[in-house]
Amino acid sequence: MDNTSKIPSYLSRERLGPWETYLVQIDRVEPYLEKSLLPWVETLTRPKRTLIVDVPIRLDSGEIAHFEGYRVQHNLSRGPGKGGIRYHPDVTLSEVMALSAWMTIKNAVVNVPYGGAKGGIRVNPKNLTLAELERLTRRYASEINIMIGPEKDIPAPDINTNEQIMAWFMDTYSMNQGKTTTGVVTGKPLSLGGSLGRPDATGRGVFITTVEAARHLGIPIAGAKVAVQGFGNVGEAAARLFAEAGAKVVAVQDETGTVFNAAGLDVRRLKRHRHETGSLGGMAEAESIDNQDFWACEVDILIAAALENQITEDNAGRIRARIVTEGANGPTTPAADLILQARNILVIPDVLANAGGVTVSYFEWVQDISAFFWSEDEINQRLDKIMRDAFNAVWASAESKGILLRTAAFVLGCERVLLARKLRGLYP
Ligand code: GLU
Numbered sequence: 241m242d243n244t245s246k247i248p249s250y251l252s253r254e255r256l257g258p259w260e261t262y263l264v265q266i267d268r269v270e271p272y273l274e275k276s277l278l279p280w281v282e283t284l285t286r287p288k289r290t291l292i293v294d295v296p297i298r299l300d301s302g303e304i305a306h307f308e309g310y311r312v313q314h315n316l317s318r319g320p321g322k323g324g325i326r327y328h329p330d331v332t333l334s335e336v337m338a339l340s341a342w343m344t345i346k347n348a349v350v351n352v353p354y355g356g357a358k359g360g361i362r363v364n365p366k367n368l369t370l371a372e373l374e375r376l377t378r379r380y381a382s383e384i385n386i387m388i389g390p391e392k393d394i395p396a397p398d399i400n401t402n403e404q405i406m407a408w409f410m411d412t413y414s415m416n417q418g419k420t421t422t423g424v425v426t427g428k429p430l431s432l433g434g435s436l437g438r439p440d441a442t443g444r445g446v447f448i449t450t451v452e453a454a455r456h457l458g459i460p461i462a463g464a465k466v467a468v469q470g471f472g473n474v475g476e477a478a479a480r481l482f483a484e485a486g487a488k489v490v491a492v493q494d495e496t497g498t499v500f501n502a503a504g505l506d507v508r509r510l511k512r513h514r515h516e517t518g519s520l521g522g523m524a525e526a527e528s529i530d531n532q533d534f535w536a537c538e539v540d541i542l543i544a545a546a547l548e549n550q551i552t553e554d555n556a557g558r559i560r561a562r563i564v565t566e567g568a569n570g571p572t573t574p575a576a577d578l579i580l581q582a583r584n585i586l587v588i589p590d591v592l593a594n595a596g597g598v599t600v601s602y603f604e605w606v607q608d609i610s611a612f613f614w615s616e617d618e619i620n621q622r623l624d625k626i627m628r629d630a631f632n633a634v635w636a637s638a639e640s641k642g643i644l645l646r647t648a649a650f651v652l653g654c655e656r657v658l659l660a661r662k663l664r665g666l667y668p
Pocket of ligand 1: 399594595
């Protein structure tokens with residue numbers, strides 16, 4: 241079959257940036273929105289507030305280096321801004337705008353009382369020493385200080401940012417305030433107001449939503465074959481949880497290569513191997529295969545937990561999974577969405593599938609503000625309920641309207657945001 245024949249020319253082969261992808265998604269959702277909300281839809285196509293900052297730091301060599309940083313608050317109708325901070329050489333304003341918009345929708349889909357925000361610095365953190373990374377983080381935190389705060393905008397980890405970076409961030413904000421303010425960021429170390437369950441939360445949410453989808457499709461998890469793209473915080477946790485539930489993680493891909501074992505990879509051993517050697521390849525019982533062949537692996541479930549624009553019109557026709565779960569933000573292009581739909585492959589969209597991270601971030605923020613901390617069981621149980629309820633609400637709406645899960649999730653999220661917007665009215 242010619243998979244590209246039904247793709248409208250404005251999507252075809254054109255490398256849409258993440259913001260354009262988001263705008264196409266809003267276009268697709270508009271016909272299904274409650275009519276009284278339509279006058280407010282344009283709100284969603286314009287970020288509320290955008291800040292571009294210069295982040296100069298002194299390198300260990302004594303030289304000065306400048307990096308460009310961003311913080312975008314896409315929408316604050318439902319509460320303070322919330323969303324991670326990304327350190328990556330490909331970070332652009334357009335990307336951060338899209339990521340902040342997806343946070344708006346995601347936070348509304350799981351109904352946490354936040355707007356959407358995101359930040360980032362265009363930098364390859366692997367080229368910096370630990371001391372340089374600390375200076376970069378502290379200077380960036382100072383530059384975006386005017387926008388953030390526990391009641392204004394609460395950052396969190398994203399690609400290449402971790403607990404230590406959140407600790408530096410929290411400390412910088414607190415030093416400027418003259419008081420320790422743990423609730424200004426989430427994803428902190430446990431000893432600094434972090435939450436149990438936060439490190440695995442995004443991967444756990446990916447697992448929970450996929451299990452729900454598999455149940456609807458009649459696919460048993462025990463023995464199901466799973467391929468995972470991305471072996472960072474999200475991909476590794478999801479792979480581990482699938483393996484623990486009896487699934488076979490047959491293929492894993494990250495920026496260092498792709499490994500395969502038809503009988504299932506040992507995920508914990510692979511994590512250790514990746515950590516010790518710096519790459520996926522070279523472990524016994526893990527055959528290295530061509531990166532492009534990853535997409536054609538015969539699996540039940542494919543988890544896309546790396547970066548944006550990974551599933552495109554070039555590889556969507558080769559995917560043999562029955563379920564694609566978006567652990568990453570924006571991994572599927574709008575053109576690829578059409579191909580997967582035509583091939584009857586179910587896509588669990590990012591704004592639902594990876595919302596477990598921000599859900600436990602919300603728990604962390606609530607715990608910080610109330611200075612009362614919960615057990616891991618309590619956190620995992622609450623996460624499980626929120627993710628399953630959100631999944632089933634989206635599933636029911638998709639079934640009754642005959643639309644994709646992505647469209648249904650966007651309808652749910654957008655309607656919550658637009659209702660808040662409408663009720664608040666215009667000022668002045
Ligand atoms: N960066 C994560 C995301 O994309 C988590 C954001 C948060 O916890 O605020 O959802």
